[in-house]
Amino acid sequence: MSGDPSPTSMEDIVMAPAAGVAAPPASLTAGEQIAATLLQARRVAIVSHIIPDGDCLGSMLALGLALEQCGVEVITVNADPVPDMFQFLPGQEKILPPERVGGVPSILVMVDSTDMERAGKGFSQWRQQAAVVINIDHHVSNTRFGDLNLVETRAAATAEIVYALLARMPVTITPAIATCLYTALATDTGSFQYENCTAATMRLAARLMEQGADLPLIREYVWERKPLASIRLLAAALPSLTLAYGGRVAWMTVARATLAATGAQPEDAEGLVNYPRSIAGVEVGLLFRELPEGSIKVSLRSKKIVDVNGIAARFGGGGHRRAAGCVIKGDLDTAVGWVVAATGEALNEHRVY
C-alpha cells in the first residue's frame, strides 16, 4: 500500500465475519451490520488514538452520545489526556484512560485508527477479551484489523463515516453531536482546505451548522484560544526552517529545550508542519519534534505528488498520501538526515527534482 500512488477506492468498505459471534447475513453492508451490532449491545467501549486530534475525539464522542440516546452504556477511552483546544467537546470530561476502565466491554469500537497499536499502551488484553472489534476509519494505511471494518478512505474525516452510520440508527443529531462532528470535519480538513475536503464535506458541515453545532464555541477553542506559549514556540521554531532539493522539501525542528523554554505543550507543535509545507515551490513539508524518550516524532505533509504515507511507512509509521507521521529512535540530526534523504528519493521517483 505504501508506495501505491493510485487513487483510493469506494470499495474500501470491507466486511469480515465477526470472531466469536454468529456471522450476520451476508446481504447486510458493513454499515448496516455495525449499526445492528451496536444497537443490540448492552455496553460498548469506544477507543481512539494516542495524541488525540479533533477527528478521533469528535468521532468517538458523537458515536458515544448517539449510542447513549439508544440506551447503550458507553465508555469512551483514550490513553492520552484531551488537549486544551478540545476541552469543550460535549462528553470529553468522561473520557477515561484504559487503566481506569473496570472490565472490558465485549464490543470494542476503534475510531480513526490504522491499527490497534494506535490506541497506545494499556490495551494489550483488550483485543483478546473483546467479542467483536469494530474498526471505523478513513486512513489509507488502515490494516482492516477489526472483525467488522468500515473503512472509507475517500471520507475527509472519520466523522463523515460516523454521520452516515448514525443515519442508520434511531438517533436525533443533537447540537452536542453536531458540535463534535463539525469539529472533526473542520480540523481534519485543515479548515476545509485540504485535498480530502469534498462537496459532500461542505454540505455535511452546512447541515451540522443547522443541527446546532456550536460554532462560536468551536471558533473560540479551536482557532481563537492559542496559548501565548504556542506563538512563542512558533517564533522560536521558524528560524530552524531549512530548504533542500531545490526548494522542493522544507522542514523545521523543535528540540525539547525549545519546547521547555517557550512553555509550550507538545500539541502546540502539531500545526507547525504547515509552515514549511505552505511555501511556494515546496512539495513536501516536514516537522521534527524531539520526544522525551530519546526519539523524534516526524510529521510529513505533501501537496500534489509525493505519497508521504509511503515515506512514513519506511520508518514504521503511516497515515494518508498527503499527511503522515512516524517516530524514529535517535536524535534530531539523525532523523532529519534519514527522512530528508528518503523524501529526496521519493521526489526523484516522481521526477520532481
Add this chain to the structure above:
Amino acid sequence: MSGDPSPTSMEDIVMAPAAGVAAPPASLTAGEQIAATLLQARRVAIVSHIIPDGDCLGSMLALGLALEQCGVEVITVNADPVPDMFQFLPGQEKILPPERVGGVPSILVMVDSTDMERAGKGFSQWRQQAAVVINIDHHVSNTRFGDLNLVETRAAATAEIVYALLARMPVTITPAIATCLYTALATDTGSFQYENCTAATMRLAARLMEQGADLPLIREYVWERKPLASIRLLAAALPSLTLAYGGRVAWMTVARATLAATGAQPEDAEGLVNYPRSIAGVEVGLLFRELPEGSIKVSLRSKKIVDVNGIAARFGGGGHRRAAGCVIKGDLDTAVGWVVAATGEALNEHRVY
C-alpha cells in the same frame, strides 16, 4: 453607523432611483433591477477596491465573465496590481488600471466597496460621467453611494450576492466563474472560520465545487504558495508581539525596514493580524504596518464583543464589526498609542476590561 453594535439586517438591500435614467418599476427588487440594467447595457465597467483581496477580485471577475456570456462588453478595473496569490483567477490578466481605460462606460459597477473612494485615485470623474452607478457590497459601513444599491451585510462575501444576482440572469456558472466565486468565499471567511460564514456559505461552496471550481489551483495559489519572504516576515514580526489591558488586546508592528530586510511584499503582511487575534484571552488583535508615505496602515480584528468598525471609523476607516482597517498619518509609535488607547476605551464600554 460606526458605533452601533446592533446586528445587521436583511433590510439592508436598498433601492434608490437611478440618476439620469428612467426610474424602473418600483415592484422590482434591487437585484432584479440591477440584473435588468446590466443585461440591457452595451458596455459596463466593473471596479473594485485598492489593495485588492480575493472577494473583490473574485466577485468582479465572476460578474464580468457572466456578463460577457450575455453579450455585454465588460471592462474590469482596479487601481492596484493583482497580488501574486490571485494571479490564477480567470480574467485577472485583463484587469486595467483606470488611466488605461479609454472612455468611461455609462454603467459603472462597484463591488465590495464601502464607498467610491475605496476605488482609489484616478476615478474622480467616473462618478460624474457614469449614467448609473451600481453598488454591490456586504460591508456594514457601506454608504449606499450607488444609484442602485445591493448591500447585504449578512452575506459572508460580496461573492454570495453576486451568485444570487447571476441566478437572475441567463448565465451558466462555468468552472471559471465557480473558481472566482469560491476563491472569494474562501478568503473572505478566513477559510470558512469567521463568524460571517453561514450554512448558506458552506452550501454555496459545495455547489461551486460541483460547478467546477478549480480547487487544486485555488489551494496552490491561495494557501500553498506563500513566498519564502513572507515566512521570513512572520519570523521577523513575531518578536514585536505585545499584549495590553490584561491580555485583551494584542498587536504586532511591521516597520518598512523589516519589510525591506525580509524581501516581503506589502500583501504578505495582510494575514499577520491573525496571530495576535488568535491568542487565548485576546478580544482585539491589531497589526500596524508602516506605509511608504509616512503613514501607518492599521488592521483591526475582534472576536466576540468589540465593534472594531467603530474604532476604525474614529480614524477615518471602516469595514465590518469584527474586521476593519484605517490609515493614520504619523509614525508607528503614534499610531500604536492612539489605536491601543481607543481599543482600551471600547473594551471599557463593554466592561471586558
